[in-house]
Amino acid sequence: MTLEEKQSREGLLDAALSCVHCGLCYHTLPSLTESERFSDTCPAGLYFGFDAYYSPGRNELARAILRGEYPLKESKAIEEIIFSCTTCGACEATCRYVNDTNVLPVHVTEGIRALLVEQGVGPLPSQKKFAESVKKVDNPYGESSERNMWIEDQSRRDKLESDVFYFVGCTTGYRYQDIAKATTTVLETTDTDYSVSSKEICCGSPLIRTGQLEDVERLVRENVKVIQESGAKTVIFSCAGCYRTVVKDWPRILGEDLPFETIHVTQFMAEKMDSGELELNEPMDMKIAYHDPCHLGRHMFPNAVYDEPRKVIDSIPGAKRITLDREMDATLCCGSGGGVKAGLPEYAEYIAKLRVSEARNKGADTFVTACPFCVRGLEDGAKKEASESGDKPLEVIELTELVRRAIGGK
Amino acid sequence: MEQHVFEESKKLLAKHEEMEEELAAKIVSKLSSVIEPRYVSRDWAIRVAYSKDSSGSGSHDVNEYRIPDIVVLPGSAEDIVHVCKVASEHNVPVHVMSTNVNTAAMAIALFRGIMIDLKRMNRVLEVDRDGLTLTVEPFVSYARAQAILEPYNLRINVPGAPGSASVVGNNLYAGFKFFSGRFGYGAMETVGLEMVLPNGEIVRTGSLVNEPDLKTKSREPGVRNEPELDGGRVSVQAWGPDLTGFPHQSVGGNGIVTKMCVKVYRRPEVIKILCHGFGSIENSVRVVTEAAEREIGFGGLIGVPEDNALAAQHSNKDVERVEATIKSKLKALMTGIKVMTKGRKYKDRESYQEVFKGFLALQGIKYVNLLFLMGTERKVKLDEKRFQDVLENKELNTEKIRDATDYQKHFFWPYSPDADPESVYILMKNSGMEDYRYDWLIRGGKMLEYNEITARLMRKKGGLLFKSGRVAPSRVQECIDLFATTLEEFYPEAVKEHLWGLMILPGAGPHFACVEFVVQIDPTSQREKDLSSKALREFTIRALNQGFYFFNHPKLEREVLERETMPKLWGLTKKIRDAFGATRLAPY
Numbered sequence: 002m003t004l005e006e007k008q009s010r011e012g013l014l015d016a017a018l019s020c021v022h023c024g025l026c027y028h029t030l031p032s033l034t035e036s037e038r039f040s041d042t043c044p045a046g047l048y049f050g051f052d053a054y055y056s057p058g059r060n061e062l063a064r065a066i067l068r069g070e071y072p073l074k075e076s077k078a079i080e081e082i083i084f085s086c087t088t089c090g091a092c093e094a095t096c097r098y099v100n101d102t103n104v105l106p107v108h109v110t111e112g113i114r115a116l117l118v119e120q121g122v123g124p125l126p127s128q129k130k131f132a133e134s135v136k137k138v139d140n141p142y143g144e145s146s147e148r149n150m151w152i153e154d155q156s157r158r159d160k161l162e163s164d165v166f167y168f169v170g171c172t173t174g175y176r177y178q179d180i181a182k183a184t185t186t187v188l189e190t191t192d193t194d195y196s197v198s199s200k201e202i203c204c205g206s207p208l209i210r211t212g213q214l215e216d217v218e219r220l221v222r223e224n225v226k227v228i229q230e231s232g233a234k235t236v237i238f239s240c241a242g243c244y245r246t247v248v249k250d251w252p253r254i255l256g257e258d259l260p261f262e263t264i265h266v267t268q269f270m271a272e273k274m275d276s277g278e279l280e281l282n283e284p285m286d287m288k289i290a291y292h293d294p295c296h297l298g299r300h301m302f303p304n305a306v307y308d309e310p311r312k313v314i315d316s317i318p319g320a321k322r323i324t325l326d327r328e329m330d331a332t333l334c335c336g337s338g339g340g341v342k343a344g345l346p347e348y349a350e351y352i353a354k355l356r357v358s359e360a361r362n363k364g365a366d367t368f369v370t371a372c373p374f375c376v377r378g379l380e381d382g383a384k385k386e387a388s389e390s391g392d393k394p395l396e397v398i399e400l401t402e403l404v405r406r407a408i409g410g411k
Numbered sequence: 412m413e414q415h416v417f418e419e420s421k422k423l424l425a426k427h428e429e430m431e432e433e434l435a436a437k438i439v440s441k442l443s444s445v446i447e448p449r450y451v452s453r454d455w456a457i458r459v460a461y462s463k464d465s466s467g468s469g470s471h472d473v474n475e476y477r478i479p480d481i482v483v484l485p486g487s488a489e490d491i492v493h494v495c496k497v498a499s500e501h502n503v504p505v506h507v508m509s510t511n512v513n514t515a516a517m518a519i520a521l522f523r524g525i526m527i528d529l530k531r532m533n534r535v536l537e538v539d540r541d542g543l544t545l546t547v548e549p550f551v552s553y554a555r556a557q558a559i560l561e562p563y564n565l566r567i568n569v570p571g572a573p574g575s576a577s578v579v580g581n582n583l584y585a586g587f588k589f590f591s592g593r594f595g596y597g598a599m600e601t602v603g604l605e606m607v608l609p610n611g612e613i614v615r616t617g618s619l620v621n622e623p624d625l626k627t628k629s630r631e632p633g634v635r636n637e638p639e640l641d642g643g644r645v646s647v648q649a650w651g652p653d654l655t656g657f658p659h660q661s662v663g664g665n666g667i668v669t670k671m672c673v674k675v676y677r678r679p680e681v682i683k684i685l686c687h688g689f690g691s692i693e694n695s696v697r698v699v700t701e702a703a704e705r706e707i708g709f710g711g712l713i714g715v716p717e718d719n720a721l722a723a724q725h726s727n728k729d730v731e732r733v734e735a736t737i738k739s740k741l742k743a744l745m746t747g748i749k750v751m752t753k754g755r756k757y758k759d760r761e762s763y764q765e766v767f768k769g770f771l772a773l774q775g776i777k778y779v780n781l782l783f784l785m786g787t788e789r790k791v792k793l794d795e796k797r798f799q800d801v802l803e804n805k806e807l808n809t810e811k812i813r814d815a816t817d818y819q820k821h822f823f824w825p826y827s828p829d830a831d832p833e834s835v836y837i838l839m840k841n842s843g844m845e846d847y848r849y850d851w852l853i854r855g856g857k858m859l860e861y862n863e864i865t866a867r868l869m870r871k872k873g874g875l876l877f878k879s880g881r882v883a884p885s886r887v888q889e890c891i892d893l894f895a896t897t898l899e900e901f902y903p904e905a906v907k908e909h910l911w912g913l914m915i916l917p918g919a920g921p922h923f924a925c926v927e928f929v930v931q932i933d934p935t936s937q938r939e940k941d942l943s944s945k946a947l948r949e950f951t952i953r954a955l956n957q958g959f960y961f962f963n964h965p966k967l968e969r970e971v972l973e974r975e976t977m978p979k980l981w982g983l984t985k986k987i988r989d990a991f992g993a994t995r996l997a998p999y
Contacts (some may be wrong), residue, residue: 022464024510024575028555037535037558038635045631050450050484050530051457057511058460061476065459070476078454355633 008066008229013112016105017063019340026056026092027108029331033102042091044334044341044352045082053082056092056106063113071123080123080292085348086110087341088210089334090299092270097302106298110339114212115314125209126343135220135294139202140171149197151178152185159231160196166233166261167197168224168247170204170240172374177373184266184403190408191269191278199359200227205254206246221254228261235262239401241372245296265297266401267371271309275314284319289403290365291322292356292379293332294372305329310371310400317388317407323365333359335370337378353382357395371400429522430480430503438497438525440484445493450484450531453457457482461526464511464518479506479526486531486630488613488669496611498525507667509549509577531630532669535559544602546642546672549579557625559638565675567593580603580669583659598659602672605714606658616655618672657698716943890959894950902944904939942984979985 028040040046052058062082063073070078070133073079092106103153124132149169156162162164167188173181202224205217228236233353238244244265252258273279279350291314297306307329314322327333336342336352357379360368368379379397387394430438435453442451452458455478462476478501485491498505504524510534511518532548535555539545540563545556554574556567568588572579582597594600603617658666768856954960 026554027510027575028552037555038637040555040558046530050528050632051452051482052458052511052530053457053460054527055460057463060457060465061460065455065462065476071455072458076456078452079456079692082456085812240739291745352633358634 004282008117013109013116014067016109017060017067019104020057020060020139020373022057024093028094029091029327029356036326039333039362042095042331042333044087044089044336044348045158045379047084048175048348048351049085053078054085054352056096056104059083059086063109065142066113066116066285067126071122073117077118080125081345081375083110083113083117084128084211084339084344085341086296086339087334087336087349087352088339088367089295090302091295091333091334092282093301094302095332104290111210111212114210115214116212118212118214122214124340125180128211128213128340129345130201131207131211131343132216132341135203135216140175141207141219141372142171142175144171144175146175147221148199148201149174149181151181152197152230153182154189157185157196159199160167161230162232163194163196164233164235165193165195166228166231166236166241166339167195168201168204168228168236169197169404170237170238170243172242172373172377173240174201177376180239180373180376180399180401183239183399185407185409186405186408187266187270187273187401188237193272195232198227198231202227203245204246205250206242207340209246210251210338211344218254225251225255225260232263235264236266237266239266239371239373239399241296242374245300249300251331265296265306265309265371267306267313268309269284270401271312274313277402279408281313281316281317281404283337283407283409285317285403285407287367288313288365289316289320289322289367289369290325290326290360290363291400292325292335292368292370293329294370294375295332295334297371298322298332299330307373313400313404314369317403320407323360323363325359325365325410326365335375335378336382342374342378349378350381350385353378354385354389355382357382357386357397361390361392361395365371366396367403368397369400369403370396370397373399424889428523433504434501435480435543437832438481438501438503441497442494442525446483446485446490450486452482453480459519461508461511461520461528464508477521477523479520482526482528484528484531484660488607491527491607491667491669491791492611492613494525494527495609496608499610505667509580510552510575510577512580527667529669534630534635535638536670538563538565538675540565541641541677542643543677544619544672545578545675546619546638546670547578548670549577549668551578552576552582553578560675564678566678567675570597577599578673579668582671582673583668593924594674596674598656601655601671602674603672604658604668605657605670608666613669614654614666616651616657619670658711766930822922823885888961889957892952893953893957895957897950897953898946901949902939902942904942 005304026043027046029042043055046056048054054063059082062079066079068071070231086106088107088110090107093104096104096106107241114123130143134141134143135385137143142328151174165188167184169184170179200223203220204224205220208214208217208220236247238247247259248263251394270279274281283298291310293307293310297310299305311322314320325332333356334352335356336349342349370376370379376397376399383394383397386392439451439453439648449511456479459476460478461482462478483490483494485494495505497503504520505527506520506522507526507527507529509529514933527940529549533550534548535545536548537544537546545560545565545566545567548558553567553569556578557569557574561566567578570576570588584597588594588596588600598832601617603619605615605619606614609614658668686917689941707804769852
């Protein structure tokens with residue numbers, strides 16, 4: 002589906018009207034959770050409470066917006082309702098389990114966001130800055146420094162004809178460079194011929210997720226050009242958000258298949274462990290809970306990346322992986338998705354705290370995930386949880402960093 | 412007096428202008444003085460979410476969505492007391508909803524006013540392992556209730572609604588369950604409750620009269636405590652007169668239930684789902700009635716239109732043609748089962764479902780029966796033999812009877828057709844809850860499909876007309892005949908040119924079977940709409956006069972009520988409501 006189609010009122014209305022209010026998405030399926038205590042899956046619904054924040058109610062709101070039933074400007078809540086959805090897709094996953102349905106809450110939410118933005122409603126103030134920054138400096142953080150200067154081996158920057166192009170992403174490249182470095186450690190340990198680019202720009206995720214589509218096509222085409230010019234045939238990602246955007250959104254925007262292969266670093270590591278090229282020898286005495294990033298799981302349906310990260314964790318000597326109540330399709334979002342971390346930080350932190358409490362409740366001492374944005378959200382959640390419980394904050398760590406430790410790196 | 416109730420109801424229904432801004436602001440301010448302001452809203456974007464429920468339409472008129480004037484999320488019975496007092500003071504209707512899984516628009520604010528959304532009242536309060544009861548707040552679904560009961564090897568009697576349905580809501584509306592044949596329906600399973608009367612008084616009944624302190628649990632969003640254990644509950648009506656039945660079927664009109672104590676059961680040795688194919692209604696009714704009489708099960712019967720055989724003849728050759736045939740000929744819809752064929756070669760779910768139905772029709776199967784059995788090993792085994800006897804005696808091939816576990820591998824699976832049935836089944840089986848989850852999923856599928864179809868057709872301004880009701884199990888055939896003759900008399904096209912399906916669910920409850928008729932009409936023909944509407948109205952009246960209880964479309968129901976079929980009951984209710992100052996609430 003092209004971006005235009007995605008925004009088509011007819012398509013959105015059809016998806017919204019397909020919801021029959023069976024209510025199964027209010028909670029996760031019993032078959033997917035270990036405990037009734039952790040059966041809430043909709044972050045916005047559980048926090049704000051009104052039906053409009055849950056998928057069924059939001060579908061009716063979408064209907065009213067699309068049909069122009071009420072004047073947009075007369076609602077003060079509309080921005081918060083539409084932009085508080087973390088677009089985690091938990092409702093969509095539940096819906097998919099019980100029925101092969103046309104109800105596509107993430108699609109509807111993103112489409113409605115785009116429509117509202119066009120009409121001057123939303124996004125939330127701090128989300129607007131994403132678009133402004135991207136317009137100016139091609140990244141949502143407003144960073145004007147040159148890309149990917151963090152890399153120790155500078156010959157990798159803009160290297161031509163390498164096998165693998167490492168698409169670092171803005172959050173990793175500007176805010177979580179340790180993740181980027183750990184990823185390069187993994188690539189180097191496995192003797193992978195890779196490169197990073199100084200010309201890489203925002204993948205478009207923050208803009209697509211918040212309905213600010215103006216610059217998206219330009220970003221996608223420029224990035225594709227950069228990747229093609231590098232000569233690499235495969236693109237590797239450490240950011241789940243970039244991965245989802247490139248694999249799922251780019252082809253729709255381009256109107257054609259991607260001219261390169263894609264792989265997430267967790268898949269790459271699992272592959273290399275199978276082939277014996279990556280060995281995790283350093284024992285670690287940890288009780289690890291793994292948080293599935295929405296963009297690596299539910300958003301990647303039907304090719305969710307669930308097994309690979311678990312396989313990597315299970316291979317670490319001494320580490321014990323703890324199963325959470327909500328995992329995989331039933332995962333409670335970290336609260337940061339869909340622009341919520343920037344737009345509604347207090348609520349995002351609350352959801353992250355709930356998620357951290359769940360891990361703590363299960364006896365984990367380390368929370369591992371595979372997305373820099375989840376790391377950011379969960380770190381804040383861990384601090385909040387610790388400040389309330391009086392315990393030491395749960396350690397939150399990205400999987401590649403854990404692997405770097407497990408292969409003897411620091 | 413009695414007539415007055417209906418006149419009042421008519422006037423109220425007709426009057427549904429939006430509340431004036433000044434009054435709304437005053438009410439919001441008063442509500443916010445007790446309830447956290449973030450849980451009170453006048454914003455249309457909040458309110459519009461309450462414009463639809465599972466009925467597929469937002470109100471009785473499909474082209475109009477009615478929304479409440481104000482929405483409030485109370486966190487306790489005391490909050491609701493305050494809402495009732497404010498509403499009463501300003502003469503404003505109050506509507507209540509929890510999960511919104513309602514197929515008759517009963518959770519829609521038809522009279523506008525204040526919508527009390529009970530989602531914050533979501534706590535599972537107590538499991539009594541000796542007294543065999545569960546105490547819950549309104550926004551606790553059957554799925555959650557069962558998940559809580561699992562570790563204690565207990566089971567709640569689940570209804571034919573999706574697992575998301577509210578235990579409180581379902582029991583309040585009679586609650587027709589899979590094992591009602593043995594345990595009774597919702598009202599009979601309610602051991603006690605706490606309700607807020609329209610005058611703002613809190614009343615506790617039955618086993619909740621001596622309410623322990625159940626208020627200690629967190630109401631922080633997303634945080635839940637384990638339920639209390641073993642509060643020493645007693646059975647319903649153990650202590651003299653009991654008002655537990657007062658709010659039943661009043662849809663919030665007689666009182667808003669804030670806690671409910673319901674019966675639960677020790678897990679039976681066996682819970683099985685069997686699927687049968689039948690060539691005649693008589694045989695099918697025999698089998699499921701037998702299950703009901705022996706108090707071991709529940710049967711659902713779904714008609715397979717004969718014309719599907721035509722579609723099936725083309726099934727292996729020309730999918731396009733099958734689809735075309737289906738579209739033109741097979742408008743009667745089979746509800747309740749999802750189908751998965753082995754090959755998955757069909758374009759979409761609808762087409763292979765229809766082809767599957769055709770496959771059944773070709774084999775001479777006109778009715779598919781899903782039979783839910785529970786009991787001890789010995790008892791179920793014995794009865795299976797009985798069914799076998801019935802089946803062997805008639806034109807049926809025993810190969811067409813399959814254990815559900817076998818059946819789902821070969822024919823259908825209630826999950827998405829993309830799911831791998833075997834692995835999902837193993838997942839459920841390993842979870843130790845396979846029976847519950849299995850039937851829950853069937854229910855989910857049923858509800859979705861049923862409503863998807865309804866919604867789709869409703870969008871096209873018309874389509875299906877449903878009629879469902881309750882009759883004595885021994886009179887199922889009589890009721891079917893009455894329906895057929897009435898339809899023949901008033902809407903002959905329905906029988907001759909349009910297929911009509913039926914779903915009978917005999918054995919539901921000790922005293923009645925549930926019968927459901929589905930009539931397909933041409934949505935573009937006003938004549939057909941008029942004829943079918945007239946036929947259904949007449950059938951409703953005839954059925955009620957013959958002792959079958961039919962409820963359905965409120966418009967029709969009101970007409971029936973006006974013919975003095977049930978005014979005594981409602982008149983009495985009015986008196987009681989008056990005594991409690993209930994006149995300010997919506998009439999039902």
